Each structure stands twice: as structure tokens, then as C-alpha cells.
Amino acid sequence: MNKNIRRKTSRRVTALAAAALAFGIAAGPTTTAQASTAQGTVDGWGDHKDDWSDEGLLSTTKHAHSGATGLWQLVLWQDGYLAESDVDCKFGPKTQAATKRWQRDHLGAAEADGVVGNKTFGEASKNIWTTDNGFSIRYGYIYIGRHVTSGEYLFHTSYTTGFVKASYTSAANCR
Numbered sequence: 577m578n579k580n581i582r583r584k585t586s587r588r589v590t591a592l593a594a595a596a597l598a599f600g601i602a603a604g605p606t607t608t609a610q611a612s613t614a615q616g617t618v619d620g621w622g623d624h625k626d627d628w629s630d631e632g633l634l635s636t637t638k639h640a641h642s643g644a645t646g647l648w649q650l651v652l653w654q655d656g657y658l659a660e661s662d663v664d665c666k667f668g669p670k671t672q673a674a675t676k677r678w679q680r681d682h683l684g685a686a687e688a689d690g691v692v693g694n695k696t697f698g699e700a701s702k703n704i705w706t707t708d709n710g711f712s713i714r715y716g717y718i719y720i721g722r723h724v725t726s727g728e729y730l731f732h733t734s735y736t737t738g739f740v741k742a743s744y745t746s747a748a749n750c751r
Contacts, residue, residue, distance in 0.1 A: 618644050618742035619727035624706065624713055627722070627729075629698035632744055635691040639744045640667040646750050647720070647742040648692050650731050651700045652678060654716040663733050665740065665750035 620627025632638070634645050646665035652658040657674035672690040680688040682699050704715055713720050721730040721739070729742040738749045 616744050617726075617728045618647055618744075619729060620722060621727050624704045624722065625701055626698075627704070628701035629694055631692075631694065631697045633691060633693050634667055636667055636669070636672055638691070641665060641747050642745060643740045643743040643747055643750065645671070646736075646740050646747065647729055647731055648675070648697070648700075650718060650720065650733070651703075651715060653733075654718050655703075660733055661735055663735060665747040 618628065618631055632644070634640075634642075634648050639645060643665060645667045646663055648667075649658055649663040649665070649671055652671065652674045653660050653663055655678060657678050658671065662670060662674075675692060675696070676688045676690045679690070679696055683695060687695065700715075704713055704720075706713055713722050718731075722728070723730065730739045731742065732739050735751060736749050737751075740747075740749045
């Protein structure tokens with residue numbers, strides 16, 4: 577991760593953590609993960625490490641303009657495959673190419689199809705962790721949130737207009 581991104585992210589860490597607590601975002605109750613495509617959002621319960629292993633498809637034709645796509649782009653940004661300014665909740669050619677590179681590097685060349693499904697999202701979820709207080713969830717250096725009662729994932733970048741719900745059907749607060 578380059579120093580400029582780390583510096584920008586560090587400045588937002590405290591503010592996002594405080595906002596997450598204020599909005600009731602936390603690690604959530606302890607039950608098993610459930611498929612959330614039918615519920616319309618990326619969500620989870622219990623151990624955060626398995627939250628994303630049952631998610632719906634994201635591609636240029638499936639949920640191509642959505643908060644769920646924005647959450648995936650956040651993963652690509654954190655892992656160095658996209659710039660923060662590319663987190664726009666639109667699964668276009670740039671996100672597809674970055675996804676293929678991410679899949680090749682993390683899953684192998686045979687899996688690099690540019691479509692985010694259970695295997696891809698599940699592999700990414702191995703990099704989710706909680707902070708010491710257990711209230712905030714992070715992917716790398718980036719804070720994301722999981723709502724205490726609904727289990728819905730939310731995120732924020734300096735390019736969004738507030739917290740973005742990782743919805744499959746809406747891209748509210750994205751550019």
C-alpha cells in the first residue's frame with residue numbers, strides 16, 4: 577500500500593470508528609453466516625471470516641451498479657488493484673480487469689473470469705478482521721461496518737457522500 581493512501585486512511589480511521597459506533601455498527605451477534613442476496617445486501621452474523629462466502633454474483637451484467645459492487649471495489653482498492661477514486665459502485669471494464677488480476681493472484685489463473693462470486697468473495701473475507709475493541713471491522717487498513725441488528729455491511733471513502741450500504745439493488749451515496 578503506498579504511503580499516501582495509508583496517510584489518508586489513517587486520518588479517517590478515528591472519525592470512521594466513532595461514526596461506526598454512533599450508528600450502531602459492530603461485530604454483531606454470534607450465529608452462522610446466511611446467504612444475503614435474497615435479503616438484498618451483503619451481510620453476515622457471528623464470525624466475520626465467513627460473512628462473504630455466500631454472496632451473490634457481481635459482474636458487468638449482475639448488480640453492476642450497486643453498493644455491493646462498491647464494497648468489492650473497496651477490496652480491490654485496499655489490495656492495490658484500484659485507486660480510491662475508482663470506488664464508484666460501477667462494475668465496468670476497469671473493475672472487471674482489476675478483478676481478473678486479483679483472482680489470478682489470489683485464486684489462480686483458472687479462476688480469473690472477472691466475475692465475483694462465492695469463491696472470490698470468500699477468499700477476500702479471509703482478510704477481514706476486527707479491531708481490539710471488537711466493534712469495528714476492517715479490511716486491511718480500511719474500516720467497514722456491519723450493523724449490529726441487521727448484519728448489513730456499510731462502508732465509506734473520501735469519494736462517497738456518506739456511508740454506503742452494500743446493497744445489491746442500490747448505489748445510494750456513491751458517485
